[in-house]
Amino acid sequence: MLETRSTGDARTAFARSGAGPLLLLMHGAEGSHHMFDAITPHLAAHFTVLAYDQRDCGETQGPETPATLLQLADDAKALLEALGHERAHVYGTSFGGRVAQALAIRHPQCVQRLVLGSTWPLPEQLEALNPQAVARIGELRSGLPETAEALAEFFFTPAFLAGQPQWKNIFRTAQPASARSQRRFAAVADCPALPPQQIPMPTLLLAGELDRVVPPAVTLGMARAIPRCEAVSLPGVGHAGSIQAPEAIAGHIRRFCLASPNQES
Template sequence: MPYATIGGVKLSYQVRGAGPPLVLLQGQANDHRWWDPVRADFAAAYTTVTFDYRGTGHSDKPDEPYTTRGFALDVLAVLDELGVRRAHVYGTSMGGRVAQWLAAGHPERVGALVLGCSSPGGAHGFERGNDVRRSLAQPDRAAAGRALLELMYTPAWLATHPGPHRTVGDPDMPAYARRRHLAASAGHDSWDALPAITAPTLVVHGTDDVLNPAANAPLLAGRIPNARLRMVKGARHAYFEEFRKVASPLVLEFLAGSA
């Protein structure tokens, strides 16, 4: 199993497909399997690069503070290990937050940028409502898990797709690593850095996403120079999976036009 190393931390990475490099960045507390349901859509045209965030999958799990900016440096370590100087980047959820730092701080390393179901965070970002927070924090863990699934997917989808669902967290993560991921995502604030992004940028979001409120999409698109905005009607947080037939072609068309 291949690894990149940064500061003594080993990061497991995965490469699939052929063509120009495309980095796929998953959501909070998830490993690379987040992308399993749709990865083939992109691996047909691109060399897709994923990695397990520190704290997840086969990567090391140091019990120390994590940040979205730090995760961006981890991405660079993986690209350096692969000898990739420039890549397209598609980040969803917390992965979109990581991608923001990557594009703003290291513009020479990013070709085109896609930010899915993401947020600028901080004082300017729209936070999920207290009702959503309560549903995820309820002491009945089975009920909390069901609540998370219903924030990711519509009831109609869940009725015909019983799982396993790769988007609801790495089940093998230690509890401390989950807390570290939560803190990293909650501490994200890229507002001041967003105007520095020069990569062609597409912002994608589900219209019915309340886990990361859909109002964040126009905020990002308005803050990043010349960014395009596309809303996926009826989609919740995991728009890229449930609405794959809409979302994947949308992203692929954008990437092809940005080459």
């Protein structure tokens, strides 16, 4: 069941399930809490899973002004506080991994252990790290809905789409020219000067070896900067790992976040 809470000047929609230590899930640029529907059942036996919609996504309502990435991190902190929690384990994927980085650096007291999937360092633009792919994704977005299947091929592997062809249409109803989408794109373009070296808590990096959006070397390369870090490559997985390999990713999250303190990275 979807609930809402006031988080400053926004009203954040979220779903929670399970029991155990709190695990906060942060979705990607054009997603919502539903991108974690497949992985939540694998986590809910071990965690209280909290998946929410960021500003200008899903059912969350906020002011009609672009959010900064730091505001998105503050929203996450405000949601935890509104629900009576001081801290949580955090899993952020793609752009959600950038929000998770900002939360970890800006409000380290809120994050127990950090899991970052298919993401890139806060100070850097993805356009500079993967220019050809970003340019092509932009072209495909401008051609929606006719280009929906071609766009899906950037986010999912051919094998996954062959087995679950319904995901070929995930972008068919996207509205890239809407005011809400434009505000979201502005937030995604934000690059605060918060380097990964400032992430203080144990961190796990997960990268799909077939990711065409964020090259796995970009995500895994952050291990050289984050002081207490483990890096894992996911064989046969593309960009949207929580959808393509939910059981495998849930296993890594359980292992890492539920490790005893003397096993910290």
